Amino acid sequence: MGRLLDISQVTAGYGSITVLRNISIGVDAGECIGLFGPNGHGKTTLLQTISGLLRPAGGRISFEGTDITGARPRDIVNAGLIQSPQGNTLFGDMHVLETLELASISRRARRGRDENLRRVFDLFPQLGERRSQKAKTLSGGERQMLSIGCALMCSPRLLMLDEPTLGLSPRLKKELAGAVGNIARSGVPLVIVEQDVEFLLSLTQRLYMIEHGEVIREIDRANAPDHDSIMKLYFGEAVH
């Protein structure tokens, strides 16, 4: 049994623009990892490629030992590899409950629908209160909760969160961080993209720093650098 998710030498981009260059990342069973790095350097592109929204030009992606390179998004969801995308606007004209129910449309998620729904409302009681409200009328924080809730409705075996606290107030950010911690403790392996390295270190075992579509540094929680050297790493090397 190899790794849960194994990304090996993947190259991908948009048309003639190459964004990811021979990137290799792995997640082991029961592990949470973090991705960080300056804006526009390929973190979202990597998640889109893993989810099958972008077809890699080279390399191999496997999940639970099965090759999923170039597979259809539907089949990847069916395998339990789920993503809550960045800045998600979901389905503006659909109600919260309708959206959550729809999110369990995949074959593997259908069975656990009622239990997952209970779990989502336990995790985000606010969503329960707004169950018949249209998604477009939700606040930014509530939208983020709905997006994570949808991902949970898919019964994830691995959950990728792309900047779950983007643009939220410090208070809301803390609340969502708490919820993400809850999900991690419930045993769902996570891949979290975030700019806040300390936040990532509190939730994950390992961090990858991504710059120019490559992993330029791997950080273990056990020997994580202190705050100052992280800041230096970030701003010292990122600014051109």
Add this chain to the structure above:
Amino acid sequence: MIDTLIATLVSGLVLGSLYAMMASGLSVIWTTLGVFNFAHGALMMIGAFVAWTVSEAAGLGLLVGIASGTLAAALLGVLIERLLVRPYYGNRNMLLITVMTTLAAMIILEKGAQMIWGARLKQLPRLVDGEISIFGATISAHEAILVVLAPLILLSIWRFTVRTNVGRSLRAVGQNQRSAALIGIDVPVAFAIAFGLSAALAGLTGALLGSIRFITPSMGAEPLVKAMIVVIFGGLGSLGATAGAAYIIGIIEALLILWLGLYWTPFVLFLMMIVVLVFRPTGIFGSSQ
């Protein structure tokens, strides 16, 4: 006087039912894919011809004929999506390109029908014989069936899109393709279902209309234009608005025919459409944002 008015309103109701069934098909495709299908009227015509072939030429009976016409149109709709629309997904000019490709499909279907079935006028028998009188205005029982069937069909499509997961997934794909894919909805399948459903509606309408009007290769052109006026008038997107607009246009058309005659009616309808486009581009029922 009152009698003519009632007769006019009733014939407007028949027209409205026809337009509602045609326009709701256009609306299903628009809300799911964001494209406009110009072959919609031609698919209606195919429904009528296939119904005629199965029912009259092969002698299998009208109901089997109507079912075959509906199915044939649905399959052709899926084929059009596959060959003429799908290659352009994600293209910046998709809307414009598909205007041309679906127009091409319309021409191919019309010319094809002319080659297969010839130019001689054909007509289907009626589902039931006899006439029905509503407040003194008489219509054929067949037209009465159309009037009753149209709202039932619209209601079931609406229920389908609101209650069932497949129907909801069509709405989801229309609102956010990426998010839809990420919760496991098969986006290309959703597109095919939308086209198939829409084309089935067109085919069924054609098969039912084949008993009232003559079946010709160009019989779909006029209903398509009217359905376009309806969706512009009602605002694209909501099925309820489309249905409401269909009945309003049907009744206005009947009244215009009464007052101005057949010659000037299309002119006034188009004028109305332009006025709506200028002053309320999102349609009479559309939100004004």
